[in-house]
Amino acid sequence: MESANTLGLIAGVLTTVAFVPQVIKIWKTKHATDISLGMFAIFSCGVLLWLFYGIEIDAMPVIVANAITLGLSLTILFFKIKFK
Template sequence: MDFVTVLGLVAASITTISFLPQMMKIWQTKSAKDVSFMMLICFNTGIFLWLIYGIILQQLPIILANAATLFFNLIILWLKIRYR
């Protein structure tokens, strides 16, 4: 792997992991009242489009980062709906 790919994977890992604390807090407190439903819808739509973009370009860092981020944020969206 070249330096640029490694750099992309590290950046993708850090930004993706940043959603774990929010997801865990919602899970533990059983409350997502401070998380905007509309923001989650817009963000998940954008992440899905980034995922498609990465697949088209066949860029592993873009694909992995956005697949994981979409997964975590869909969980957050599910928790938002569940704990309404």
């Protein structure tokens, strides 16, 4: 089971870190026109459900990755609305 958790943590880190450049770019440019509000709203709801799922099954890789991804996704949504 340890190797499965390690694999899950690595996958979670990679998929979560993928959002960081987008957050930084929007923050620096103060421009989010090309970001789809609908896509990120739906995505954030899905990530929230994944987080609840991870909590339900007590899977730390799922919990950590989705908690951070949710934060990044909500940040992008906030920027989308703020820099409209």
